[in-house]
Amino acid sequence: MLLDTRAQTLLKALVERYIADGQPVGSRALSKISGLDLSPATIRNIMSDLEEMGYVSSPHTSAGRIPTPRGYRIFVDTLLTVQHIDEHAVDARMRLQSQHQPQKIISNAAQMLSSLSQFAGVVLSPRRESVFQQIEFLRLSEKRILLVIVDPRGDVQNRMLLTDVDYTPSQLVQSANYINQNYGGLSFEQVRARVTGELRQLSDDMSRLMQAAVEAGSEAMTDHSDDMVISGERNLLSVSDLSSNMTSLRQMFEMFEQKTGLMQLLDFSSKATGVQIFIGGESNLVPMDEMSVVTAPYEVNGRIVGTLGVIGPTRMAYERVIPIVDITAKLLSNALSHS
Template sequence: MATQPIAELSDRAREVFRVVVESYLGTGTPVGSRTISKVGGFNLSPASIRNVMQDLEEAGLLSAPHISAGRMPTEQGLRLFVDAIMQAAEPSADERRLIERQLHGGPIENALSAASAALSDLSACAGVVMVPKREPRLRQIGFVPLSRDQAMAVLVGQDGSVENRVIAIPPGTPPSALVEAANFVSDQLAGLTLGEARARLASEIRRGRARLDQASQDLVERGLAVWSEDGDRRPVLIVRGQSHLLDAAAADLERVRQLLEELEEAQEIARLLDSAAEGAATKIFIGSENKLFALSGSSVIASPYRGSDGRVVGVVGVIGPTRLNYARVVPMVDFTAQTLSRLMG
């Protein structure tokens, strides 16, 4: 069902809708007409308010979980509220001080972990940070034969890191090809990131300047590729505060269990956060708007943070039930992202 545009709601319907949503986000329980008549200060009878709520339900903005129960916003209703009605409140001075105090001091890795923990504590949900992908620069590469069809690629980064990868090689590859491949990397690709090294190798081969025989060329390509692919499959996520979710939705433990399972899908969460990194501002995903959290009916509030060159390098956010205090959490996430950006600048 298409969500009714806010401009099509009467002032009375808009106000009733606002009170229903804000009351629901505060209590987590369906809201009845009698409650609205007391909270909203309407000069309307409960029967008149019920009629307005019925209209809002028919418009796809509210739902009644049980017969004779109150109403609660649908996902479409929450989206309309967030986009057109919600008035975000700036983080309080105490909240800003807490975030800044926890993030400052020590290496940036500590700040990223602290950002996730701070958001979790302040929002009573799970805090999540996607750490910038590390782009190691090559110093050298060595190849150690293991068997007729396998070799160990030993990759050494300029930062002193050493990583090993087992790669498949064509049976009968001569030892000289292993030496030649290692020498080429040290001479021609040292100091480059993996992406830059692969691009340089492709360019050298295309222009016939690689000075490698086919066996050595194949070894270099395999070594760089397996290291790059392994890094791409390994998104670095910091998730804190999953236990808060048990407190936030104790009445619906099945959904909490589902959400906790979904939080284990680090690769999928990284893809979701990657989509948030594409924009300049904080993004909000509500319930089934993202496939990952559709079953648990959860919401994600995520904001990108930037490195010293102004480019987006990661994302920080909150994951919790759709009954989030969006007006408070959205600016809190945004402020945390801004603080991280300043630290990395």
């Protein structure tokens, strides 16, 4: 249902006042802060209409009203006046800290989001490619082998293999050479699809070693447990809306510890363009009614590779957080594209 100008003005004033002080807003206060020349009775009627539409609600302890998730949604989508952020100052800060190391740049972006917003900053790192350039086997002891995987960017992953056979160094070199010559540049999933039939020509021992390498390599290249960088979680302990009871605290830190739900949210937002706002109580992707997440995707050389955002209370200053997230995403895109 569309709101007329008076209803929009009153809803905007109510949300801004509630964000500022966290107290239900009454009709008398709205008559002073809205700038509208309306009687208290008219304001009460408009607020009753807004309540019927589901944009505001009345707590039992007060005659004032507070915004609902639906009220926050219309506020951030149509009524918000975004603040100006000094992009040059933020850019200088990121360049000073980056040192041209991609993981360091990403970590600094999370810290900067937290520092500027005073909430928690999160960055979902670019997913590692599942393609490998080469592998190497290193014999550690009688039946323990270290599998070394090098991807096309030169990044290295290590996995331990426990074997039934004590392979000689020459057998390990032979196996690694076979895989590199025949499968280098493919993903481990592609290798798995081809390897069963093609390895029949090799001895059982060598075949088992290569199949173990394929399984371990596939697991290593699809392990995303360290793909998320979070900074400033402790800032949220000082936000009464999020830490006012043990249930909320437990939900919040389960989200940070498990990361799965947060990764789903960031994955989902990477498919959209620009800043996205997920409001607790409205989005099933946000585990708490009192929490909101403001996200934006970032790019490397024109291709979206990850997402970043700010995690904070539903009662956050969106007009300030939105440009922080937007500018940080653009600066991170630029920094990674030139790192």
